[in-house]
Amino acid sequence: MxxxxxxxxxxxxxxxxxxxxxxxxxxxxxxxxxxxxxxxxxxxxxxxxxxxxxxxxxxxxxxxxxxxxxxxxxxxxxxxxxxxxxxxxxxxxxxxxxxxxxxxxxxxxxxxxxxxxxxxxxxxxxxxxxxxxxxxxxxxxxxxxxxxxxxxxxxxxxxxxxxxxxxxxxxxxxxxxxxxxxxxxxxxxxxxxxxxxxxxxxxxxxxxxxxxxxxxxxxxxxVGTPEAFVRGSADLVRGVAPTSALPGPVGEALLLEGAKVADDASVTDGSTLGAGAEVGAGARISGSVLFDGAVVGEGAVVERSVLGKGARVGAGTVLRGVVLGDGAVVGSGCELLDGARVWPEMTIADGAVRFSSDA
Known part of the structure; x- marks a missing residue:
């Protein structure tokens, strides 16, 4: 109407x-x-x-x-x-x-x-x-x-x-x-x-x-919290929330120009990959938002998380409910859970474990 x-x-x-x-x-x-x-x-x-x-x-x-x-x-x-x-x-x-x-x-x-x-x-x-x-x-x-x-x-x-x-x-x-x-x-x-x-x-x-x-x-x-932000983005991608501004078809994932996903990787549950974002072999991205240029390494798991522009996630790392600022780097074999946040340009060393605290 x-x-x-x-x-x-x-x-x-x-x-x-x-x-x-x-x-x-x-x-x-x-x-x-x-x-x-x-x-x-x-x-x-x-x-x-x-x-x-x-x-x-x-x-x-x-x-x-x-x-x-x-x-x-x-x-x-x-x-x-x-x-x-x-x-x-x-x-x-x-x-x-x-x-x-x-x-x-x-x-x-x-x-x-x-x-x-x-x-x-x-x-x-x-x-x-x-x-x-x-x-x-x-x-x-x-x-x-x-x-x-x-x-x-x-x-x-x-x-x-x-x-x-x-x-x-x-x-x-x-x-x-x-x-x-x-x-x-x-x-x-x-x-x-x-x-x-x-x-x-x-x-x-x-x-x-x-x-x-x-x-x-x-x-x-x-959509004022990280949890709600990723959910809202996923709902828009999957067509649950109404919009006519989606830059692509409704579906399980939205890949912007230049985004690359390895053949055996999975991107599901309304995830968005920004321009130039990359997902390595065997990685799993679920219900998450990767800003332009973000990179996820081989075998990594990213669920309900937001990766800022140019952020990097090492091989085998697990992120669940996490926010990475622009340019943040998380090493290989890390586990970040339950609201952990990494500030822009900061680096988390290989093998680190963090829970719901600012890094």
Missing amino acids: SAAPGVDAVVLVGGKGTRLRPLTLSAPKPMLPTAGVPYLSHLFSRIRAAGITHVVLGTSYRAEVFEEYFGDGSAVGLELEYVVEETPLDTGGAIRNVFDRVRAENAVIFNGDILSGADLGALVGTHRSTGADVTLHLQRVDDPSRFGSVPTDSSGRVTAFLEKTPNPPTDQINAGCYVFKRSAIESIPAGRRVSVERETFPGLLEAGAHVHGFVDASYWLD
Whole structure:
């Protein structure tokens, strides 16, 4: 369902992505290669498919990287504008900070680290048909105790915003996507930090504004951690998560230009091999992301891991749930498990064993 006309998009991409370090030392989180292209390319494909063409990016950390890559947006069929956040403003403050660039009566606001299959046209349609001031995408999840919950009444109006609790009254959580009337954006205090969950949304409810819930159970994933990042990339490659920006066919693996895989090696479970990446004889790559130029030696096993640009893994080494920074080197016969991270350009000696600690 089309969301256009009369709707803009705002994408908030100002975070530093600390949970994904060391990968985000060289690039902002939304620009990390995800199923072969920057994560933002997948989000832009959904925005464009919904008929929205004007997109404002709220940037901060490494702000220049976004414009250097996407420019004016014409290459992806959009008109892009950029607003730099000089000091951290939190989500509400970041939304208010782009107000002057919002032209349409309504704007769909996206957190820049959520992978979602929600029907954007239906979301905007609900917002318009109910006459809401703000409409929230609410996702049903199996374990809502990990999140703040958002109950709604029988008509779909939001009644409260609750903090994390062991026994939440609903399985509906804030999914990080909202539709705001322009007037609701303008009502947010300008020039300071504002939390949408703790200040904006409760304040709107107290003022009698109509805050509506669009409840959904489609694909949804916060890709802000290494574990979720590799899962999201694999889901895009396998066609589980929606995108029209995948640079190749849906399948068990995505190999970019110049990637080489030995005849008896295996690359499965939605793995991506960046341009020029190499996988040696007998190696097994499963559910992982290898950035451009990464090399995996003979007989190595790489599962649910991310290998930064130019990273190297020695023969017979095992990586499970590991992040290697750009240019990192792990010697032969090593075993790195359970969240171990190796920082850019660092070397791990042959035969080392490490568990969930920074190297």
